[in-house]
Amino acid sequence: MxxxxxxxxxxxxxxxxxxxxxxxxxxxxxxxxxxxxxxxxxxxxxxxxxxxxxxxxxxxxxxxxxxxxxxxxxxxxxxxxxxxxxxxxxxxxxxxxxxxxxxxxSVDSSHFANNQARNPDRLVRLPSFEALIQGDYLAGERVFLTTGYRTLHLFQPWQKRSHLYARVLPAVASLEAALAAGFTPDRIIGIRPPISLELERALWQHWQITLVVSKASGTPGGEPIKRQLATELGVKLILIDRPxxxxxxxxxxxxxxxxxxxxxxxxxxxxxxxxxx
Structure with a gap:
């Protein structure tokens, strides 16, 4: 050939x-x-x-x-x-x-500087998932994880200390990983990005989310939308920095x-x- x-x-x-x-x-x-x-x-x-x-x-x-x-x-x-x-x-x-x-x-944070100055506790940047898990950020919160299925096992110890919800790709491997990490079917949504502002807002409001965890993945990863909604809805946003x-x-x-x-x-x-x- x-x-x-x-x-x-x-x-x-x-x-x-x-x-x-x-x-x-x-x-x-x-x-x-x-x-x-x-x-x-x-x-x-x-x-x-x-x-x-x-x-x-x-x-x-x-x-x-x-x-x-x-x-x-x-x-x-x-x-x-x-x-x-x-x-x-x-x-x-x-x-x-x-x-x-x-x-x-990366998202230009200066665009969000005024909102962050008024609400300094609403946005937290962490260097790694380990820093998040080892801290006390999730305690008692209604947490929406938009970090992909490969990280969900890290959050299993927090299942009884917070209310965890996860968004994953609509694939067998993703759903199986979420279930194995202790997520019940009513706390999982399988959907393929991109996610519109309206759908993102509806999900946060439906689950009464108080804290969102996301990767600092830039505009294609929906970071600007999450920043905007965090300010609009008064939800805390934790961004994990790129390795x-x-x-x-x-x-x-x-x-x-x-x-x-x-x-x-x-x-x-x-x-x-x-x-x-």
Whole structure:
């Protein structure tokens, strides 16, 4: 068989979908890696774009790079998906591959400065989930967790000390994780972002939420909406800061990301390849 050398786009985010669409328009070959089958439908179905579904690790990645003839890495994973980002950075260094991190902008807090000055206790920023769990922030509160299913197990010890509610993706793995962490079905909602202001408000009011926990995921993660509603409804908002990663090269400019792909795809052609056993 033959394979066209391609960009490895680490996907699973709205940004990666936007990148894939522009890459397709520019006829640039790309292999997009995602972790769930349901994410495949987020990307355009065109000849030069392939979607690979699965979990990559240090052992499986060399075969992945060889089979897809990866010439460069464009990392558009979630800001909190540090494991795959660090793996990609290490791989780029080991195999001498160009690497670029494309990341959503953080929310400009100055826009909310006046409201925060009037209500200094309404917004709390914490460096990690561990700092939240080990503190006393959740005690006696009606807490809405919008942090994804992978963190829910951390909150299990708080089930009897607060009223916990969780929003997760409408997927079997997400729902099973919520149930295993002690959430009853009436305290779980499965829905895929983006979440509108009106729906977000309705959920907070329906469950009489007094505290919301969210990741500092920027505008695509709905952070501005949560900040606005926290002020409007008098609800406390705890934001977990993005974990630090030493990205060797980073941009939030779409044009720069596409230029990176065009440069690294220049002059590549179709070559024969044998699939791994």
């Amino acid at each position: 033959t394979v066209t050398p391609s960009i490895w786009l680490i996907g699973g985010t709205r940004e990666s979908r936007e990148l894939a669409q522009v890459l397709a328009l520019n006829h640039l070959p790309c292999t997009i890696s995602v972790t769930t089958e349901s994410a495949r439908s987020l990307y355009p179905s065109v000849p030069l774009l392939q979607v690979w579904v699965g979990q990559l690790d240090a052992d499986s990645l060399p075969d992945f790079l060889t089979f897809h003839q990866v010439v460069a890495i464009l990392d558009a994973s979630h800001p909190f998906a540090t494991t795959i980002s660090q793996l990609a950075i290490d791989t780029a260094l080991k195999h001498d591959l160009p690497y670029l991190r494309y990341e959503r902008k 630090p990663v030493a990205y060797p090269h980073q941009t939030d400019d779409l044009t720069t990301a596409i230029a990176f792909c065009r440069t690294n795809c220049a002059g590549v052609g179709v070559i024969p390849i044998t699939p791994p056993n």
